[in-house]
Amino acid sequence: MGAKPLPVMTPLHELLSRIRWDHEFGKGRFVFGYEDHIGHRIVQLDVHDLALDPDNPYLFDVYDEEGAMHSIPFHRVKQVFRDGILIWQRRH
Numbered sequence: 001m002g003a004k005p006l007p008v009m010t011p012l013h014e015l016l017s018r019i020r021w022d023h024e025f026g027k028g029r030f031v032f033g034y035e036d037h038i039g040h041r042i043v044q045l046d047v048h049d050l051a052l053d054p055d056n057p058y059l060f061d062v063y064d065e066e067g068a069m070h071s072i073p074f075h076r077v078k079q080v081f082r083d084g085i086l087i088w089q090r091r092h
Contacts, residue, residue, distance in 0.1 A: 012074055013057070015088055019047065025082075033079035034072055042078055 019026045030047040050072075051061040059071045080088035 009091075010088065012077055012080075012088070012090075015080060028082040029084075031081040031084075032077050033081070035076045035078055037076075044081075 019030055032045050032047060032050070033042040034045065035041075036043045045062060049062065053059060053061065058075075059073055061069050061071050063069050075090075078090045079086060
C-alpha cells in the first residue's frame with residue numbers, strides 16, 4: 001500500500017523530517033520545485049542534489065551547471081513531488 005499524500009498545510013520542515021526519518025515514505029524519489037527569481041520559473045531539483053546546512057535551517061544550497069553554489073531560502077519551495085506525484089504545494 002502506498003503512502004498517503006500529505007495535506008497542503010503540512011509545513012515543509014515536517015515533510016523534510018518525514019522524508020528523512022520515515023523509512024518507508026523516504027524510499028520515494030523526491031523532487032522540489034523552487035521559484036527561480038532570475039529566470040522567473042519553477043526549477044525542479046532532486047532532493048538528493050540539495051545540501052542542507054545544519055547551522056541554518058532556513059536555506060538549502062544548490063550548485064548550478066557551472067559549479068557555482070547558490071543558497072535558496074525554503075520559502076521559495078513551491079512544490080514537492082514524490083515519484084512524480086505532487087504531494088505538497090505552497091499556498092500562494
